[in-house]
Amino acid sequence: MFALLVLALLGFSLMDGVLSSPVKSTHPRENGTEVSISPNTTLAHSPHWVIYSDRSVSGLTGPPPVSEIEGFNVFALSFLLVAGAFDQAQAWTQLTPTRRATIKAEYAAAGIKLIVSLFGSTDAPTSNGADPIATANTMADWVIQYGLDGVDVDYEDFDAINAGDGKAEAWLASFTRQLRVKLPQGIFLLTHAPVAPWFSPGQFGGGAYLTVDSTVGSLIDWYNLQFYNQGADEYTTCAGLLINSSSTWPQSALFQIAANGVPLEKLVIGKPATTSDASNGFMSTSTLARCLSIAKNFGWSAGAMVWEFPDANSTWIGSVRRLSFPV
16 A cells, blocks of 8 residues: 555655654633433544634634535534633533524534534643543533533643653543543544644654554544644645655654554544644645545545634535545
């Protein structure tokens, strides 16, 4: 497969350059008892088309109308932190139970799962001493109370991973196991959103997400891989994104991650919607569409993730999917 991929990609002359840059934070964050709404009991099958929503949008309270995100099948409200719900997660709690039920029904009818994203760049649960079991219980209870379809674990405790002592990986494993106790597999979604370099072998003392996957990967539905904010020239071409990452973060391109034992069907390609949605790693929709088409031709079908609405919408995903999985 890799030889064929190399031949396919050489025609584009798209090999990445190398830029020494530390892994850094990604998603930015702007600062009564209820009857729970039962989630759908169907699994979300690939491809997965995931869009996050963190910032407020003028004239809109809660998630957007289905028509604005047609082509996506997962919408992630961001963020639920250790301290509680903020931003679009908080906005969801401020809707009436009737309004939430109506939105959920509309999304379900359109085949769109509604989930909440946990932590993000402003939360460092391991470094701050949060108990993984208690935190999982609290967050899972929140999901059930507010009638969502599951969670996305956007863990960005870089200090804990970089410490290399295995505590971050152990924390994530305990947290994920307990989430699954409360949010059973096949009923609720449970995804993770690691930065791509965390799958780079030999770069982190605790193994980062290679350890997480080998320990609790069977409990995780898929990975929303953040192929951005890792250096100005990282993952900006089809070759660097799919087949051969730079020496800064070796073996962290899509098919390299799969070659190191992570199921290819769980590797969702994540990108920012615009240059202003991330420090770097942006791809135009035409380039990303071509990359997805190449990946599909070599057996990949996991889907794509984008940060964030409203910069990404139905037009964005339609352009990205047009060469591989047209809307």
